[in-house]
Amino acid sequence: MSDAKASPPPVLPGSLKANPRLGQWLRFDASGYVELCPGKVEIGQGIITALMQIAAEELDVEPARIHLKAPTTAESPNEGVTSGSLSIQDSGSAIRHASAQARAIYLAQAAEKLGVDADVLRIEDGAIRGPDNLATSYWELADDALLDRDADPQVAKKPSGARTVSGSSLRRLDIPEKIFGEPRFIHDRMQASVLHGRVLRPPSPSATLKNFDDARAKAVPGLVAIVRDGNYIGVIAESEFAANKAIDRLRWDCTWDEKATLPDEYNLGQWLRSVPADSNVVASRENKDVAPKVRTVRRDFTRPFVAHASIGLCCSAAEWQGDALHVWTHCQGIYNLRADLALVFGLEPEAVVVEHMEGAGCYGHNGADDVALDAALLARAVPGKRVRVLWSREEEIAWSPHSPGMAITIEADLDEKGEIVDWRHQVWSNGHATRPGRGDNPTLLSAYYLEKAFPRIVAGNMPLQTGGGADRNAVPAYNFPNFAVTNHRLLEMPIRTSALRSLGATANVFAIESMMDELAKEAGEDPVAFRLRHLDDPRARAVIEAAAKRANWASRQKREGTGYGVGYAKYKNLASWCAAIAEIEADEEIRVRRLTIAVDAGEVINPDGLANQIEGGAIQTVSWVMKEAVRFDDTRITSVDWETYPILKFSEVPAVDIEIINRPDERALGAGEAPHGPVAGAIANAIHDALGVRVYDLPLTFDRIVKAMQEAD
Amino acid sequence: MSESIRLSVNGKEHDIAADPDTPLLHVLRQNLGLTGSHLGCGLNQCGACNVLIDGHVIAACDTPLWSAAGKQIVTIEGLGGRGNPHPLQTAFIDEQAAQCGYCISGILVTAAALLKSNPDPDEAEIRSALDGNLCRCGAHNRIVQAIQKAAKAMRSEGAAA
Numbered sequence: 001m002s003d004a005k006a007s008p009p010p011v012l013p014g015s016l017k018a019n020p021r022l023g024q025w026l027r028f029d030a031s032g033y034v035e036l037c038p039g040k041v042e043i044g045q046g047i048i049t050a051l052m053q054i055a056a057e058e059l060d061v062e063p064a065r066i067h068l069k070a071p072t073t074a075e076s077p078n079e080g081v082t083s084g085s086l087s088i089q090d091s092g093s094a095i096r097h098a099s100a101q102a103r104a105i106y107l108a109q110a111a112e113k114l115g116v117d118a119d120v121l122r123i124e125d126g127a128i129r130g131p132d133n134l135a136t137s138y139w140e141l142a143d144d145a146l147l148d149r150d151a152d153p154q155v156a157k158k159p160s161g162a163r164t165v166s167g168s169s170l171r172r173l174d175i176p177e178k179i180f181g182e183p184r185f186i187h188d189r190m191q192a193s194v195l196h197g198r199v200l201r202p203p204s205p206s207a208t209l210k211n212f213d214d215a216r217a218k219a220v221p222g223l224v225a226i227v228r229d230g231n232y233i234g235v236i237a238e239s240e241f242a243a244n245k246a247i248d249r250l251r252w253d254c255t256w257d258e259k260a261t262l263p264d265e266y267n268l269g270q271w272l273r274s275v276p277a278d279s280n281v282v283a284s285r286e287n288k289d290v291a292p293k294v295r296t297v298r299r300d301f302t303r304p305f306v307a308h309a310s311i312g313l314c315c316s317a318a319e320w321q322g323d324a325l326h327v328w329t330h331c332q333g334i335y336n337l338r339a340d341l342a343l344v345f346g347l348e349p350e351a352v353v354v355e356h357m358e359g360a361g362c363y364g365h366n367g368a369d370d371v372a373l374d375a376a377l378l379a380r381a382v383p384g385k386r387v388r389v390l391w392s393r394e395e396e397i398a399w400s401p402h403s404p405g406m407a408i409t410i411e412a413d414l415d416e417k418g419e420i421v422d423w424r425h426q427v428w429s430n431g432h433a434t435r436p437g438r439g440d441n442p443t444l445l446s447a448y449y450l451e452k453a454f455p456r457i458v459a460g461n462m463p464l465q466t467g468g469g470a471d472r473n474a475v476p477a478y479n480f481p482n483f484a485v486t487n488h489r490l491l492e493m494p495i496r497t498s499a500l501r502s503l504g505a506t507a508n509v510f511a512i513e514s515m516m517d518e519l520a521k522e523a524g525e526d527p528v529a530f531r532l533r534h535l536d537d538p539r540a541r542a543v544i545e546a547a548a549k550r551a552n553w554a555s556r557q558k559r560e561g562t563g564y565g566v567g568y569a570k571y572k573n574l575a576s577w578c579a580a581i582a583e584i585e586a587d588e589e590i591r592v593r594r595l596t597i598a599v600d601a602g603e604v605i606n607p608d609g610l611a612n613q614i615e616g617g618a619i620q621t622v623s624w625v626m627k628e629a630v631r632f633d634d635t636r637i638t639s640v641d642w643e644t645y646p647i648l649k650f651s652e653v654p655a656v657d658i659e660i661i662n663r664p665d666e667r668a669l670g671a672g673e674a675p676h677g678p679v680a681g682a683i684a685n686a687i688h689d690a691l692g693v694r695v696y697d698l699p700l701t702f703d704r705i706v707k708a709m710q711e712a713d
Numbered sequence: 714m715s716e717s718i719r720l721s722v723n724g725k726e727h728d729i730a731a732d733p734d735t736p737l738l739h740v741l742r743q744n745l746g747l748t749g750s751h752l753g754c755g756l757n758q759c760g761a762c763n764v765l766i767d768g769h770v771i772a773a774c775d776t777p778l779w780s781a782a783g784k785q786i787v788t789i790e791g792l793g794g795r796g797n798p799h800p801l802q803t804a805f806i807d808e809q810a811a812q813c814g815y816c817i818s819g820i821l822v823t824a825a826a827l828l829k830s831n832p833d834p835d836e837a838e839i840r841s842a843l844d845g846n847l848c849r850c851g852a853h854n855r856i857v858q859a860i861q862k863a864a865k866a867m868r869s870e871g872a873a874a
Contacts (some may be wrong), residue, residue, distance in 0.1 A: 033863070043813070044812045044814065044815075044850055045812065046812070062848065069722035136816070141757070171806070171809060172809060174814070175805075175806060175809060175811055175814065176795070176806055177816055178811055178814030178815075178818075179791070179802050179805045179806055179811065179817060179821070180790075180793070180794055180795060180798070180802060181747075181748075181749020181750070181788070181789030181790050181792075181818045182749070183748050183749075184814075185815065186751070186753065187748070188742075188748035188749075188751075191743060191746070191748050192740050192746070221732075224733055239734065239735075239739065239743060240739050240743065241731075241732065241735045241739050309849055310813075310815070311751075311753045311759055311815050311816045311847055311849050311850055312751065312753065312761075312813070312815040313752060313753065313759055313849065359813075359817075360751075360813050361813030361849050361850040362813075363849075390752070392755065393754040393755060393756060393758075413821075444821070466870070497810065520770075591714025608809055612809060612812060612852070612855070613812075615851055615853065615854065615855075616812050616850045616851030616852060618851065620849065620850070620851045620852060620853030641754060641756055641758060641849065642754060642756070642758035643758060647846045647847060647849065648853075649858075650839075650840040650841075650843040650846070650848075650853050651837070651841055651843075651844050652838040652846050653840070653851075653853040653854060656854055676818070693762060
């Protein structure tokens with residue numbers, strides 16, 4: 001401690017740490033462009049545009065000169081999984097650093113060639129100019145050997161005030177193709193595959209095949225092969241129509257033994273609290289110097305299982321050449337998928353090439369990895385031929401990993417004056433992570449159904465220090481003198497669960513913010529003022545104040561049937577700060593009318609892209625909070641289509657008004673998951689404000705609210 | 714089972730040799746390479762595969778090939794392209810009215826039909842017209858704004874003509 005002034009040795013930022021070679025990130029091409037090779041993938045969030053802006057800025061080239069290379073395990077940097085709103089932090093910081101260094105290397109090269117000092121040279125759109133009309137360019141100097149070296153931790157980057165491209169609302173690269181219906185999605189680019197595959201899922205997760213009869217399916221014209229491996233059944237055909245027809249026949253003709261292994265949907269909280277669990281206090285603060293408690297307020301909350309419910313269907317293509325496998329996928333982590341595919345087929349990872357292509361909106365660990373295994377399993381029956389596999393809507397909703405149901409209990413101890421002296425937050429939930437590539441066994445769906453079935457993995461959680469899982473955002477943001485957070489991770493997993501946008505944060509913040517509103521009401525304080533009184537962090541206070549001001553919180557008009565509520569969280573307790581104010585209207589139905597959101601994500605790379613992410617996240621949260629729950633009976637998942645799993649419709653979408661607090665000199669933080677918790681809390685509080693009742697179980701459906709009103713009478 | 718069926722898509726005639734029960738969407742994507750219309754559910758519940766058939770918005774996923782024979786089909790590719798964008802396409806790019814974009818082609822088709830029958834829809838009319846089109850990313854409000862913008866552009870174009 002005596003040597004506290006010595007600064008730590010500089011380290012490489014973000015993903016550059018694990019992938020230090022500069023040439024892996026970018027290269028200059030003599031024909032006049034820069035090839036940028038991030039390992040993070042586009043999943044509908046606009047990330048590639050933001051990464052391109054960062055590179056263009058540091059390199060001093062027009063953004064149009066940056067060509068994005070699709071990630072592939074054959075050569076791209078291993079940036080793990082594109083998740084957790086970390087791409088700007090991990091990849092953006094790496095690309096900024098690598099680009100700045102590449103610029104310096106090329107500038108030195110130019111100086112040598114031109115016989116001048118590097119500091120008299122300037123770069124304009126890749127042209128390097130000096131005094132007396134001296135000139136060269138990246139393109140003239142282009143030589144991959146120059147970047148065939150590791151990054152140096154120390155490199156000068158542009159000061160924030162000099163940035164012009166990064167920080168502007170550059171239009172997204174990928175949007176025109178999507179607007180003109182040009183092939184950009186994997187579904188479209190792989191459509192011309194020779195063969196098409198489909199899978200017959202069992203009727204329920206633990207069903208086993210009783211009688212296999214493929215006589216009628218075999219007779220479908222255009223059928224190429226039927227693959228059966230244990231409880232796994234798939235077909236390959238010359239057309240999608242034929243593949244579907246064969247699957248339909250197999251569905252009729254095969255019979256299964258089913259077991260009632262699913263919990264009681266109507267007593268979810270009870271089930272969650274009764275399953276054997278691994279229980280740990282994951283965070284706490286102790287301060288004995290407080291007034292004694294005189295009473296405890298306890299509230300119990302639940303959240304149902306939630307589906308990804310992307311509009312697109314999971315899709316993949318695969319092709320075997322001998323023992324080498326090539327897979328095209330829209331998954332979030334190409335290296336992770338490669339590791340699990342290698343496990344299933346008993347191959348060295350290097351025998352598998354996983355190449356990314358864009359898919360439909362991805363909000364977490366959906367079925368993208370699973371369908372890649374399906375493609376590989378089916379393609380194995382037709383060596384040398386590429387097979388494209390597309391999931392059905394039913395597979396998408398019922399068989400993708402679900403976000404787990406959660407039960408939460410919060411107890412707040414109050415002293416004589418009503419001040420909060422202790423706060424205990426408990427959460428019961430399956431883990432929020434069964435991502436592939438992290439263990440000795442694969443986590444890919446179909447691996448559980450093969451003749452040599454792999455053991456089923458029970459979901460875990462990341463440690464809280466890196467964001468947590470079920471316990472994400474369970475740590476209160478407020479300055480309570482004492483608190484303890486206990487996470488009960490269930491050790492049984494009848495419904496397969498994994499990561500969905502924000503993981504446990506939405507439910508935890510919903511619970512915390514509901515509780516804070518109740519305590520504010522008991523204390524007779526304004527909910528915004530009550531929160532501010534419990535917050536020391538100036539950036540937290542700033543977003544709440546900004547949202548309140550923008551929503552005219554102080555002068556809001558209380559009218560019959562309308563209500564206003566506030567919610568706040570700092571995502572993961574370590575990323576973007578976000579506050580939301582919801583306005584709801586209750587008459588024959590209950591509708592969220594308006595959301596006003598303030599967000600601080602540090603340095604903003606693309607303001608419109610950030611607003612789009614916040615707006616999208618907020619609207620998705622309205623859908624989760626007001627409508628969504630995966631339905632099931634004791635045996636089968638019964639949410640199988642858009643009628644049995646309805647999501648928000650256009651006419652139900654509220655107005656969303658966003659204020660971004662830009663801090664160009666602060667670290668850029670991911671924000672795509674920041675609004676979920678605050679919006680969920682704000683809606684619950686607005687409903688209470690309008691109707692005087694509180695619903696503790698998500699979703700906040702009309703029936704539940706009416707029931708709460710009847711009980712209150 | 715296969716027979717030849719004549720299909721008119723985006724103003725071009727095609728003779729399709731396929732089972733007449735094949736969903737129109739499969740034919741558009743697989744036989745004609747028009748992959749802009751997307752399969753989202755196969756159940757006529759999400760609108761991702763919407764096309765115009767004789768001017769009506771129809772889900773191509775559960776429309777059998779035989780029923781489209783001899784009718785005028787327009788897909789997203791027929792609405793406009795880079796050289797001749799439909800005002801809706803221009804407005805969607807201006808407003809950055811998409812996130813993942815998978816639902817967008819079906820939404821553009823629905824919106825094109827709306828603006829044909831109602832050149833000056835209010836916000837509620839636009840939202841109600843789009844209730845059969847699902848979007849999961851939360852691009853709804855930008856989409857509505859883009860349609861309003863396109864409607865305005867088309868009206869002033871019409872007035873100028």
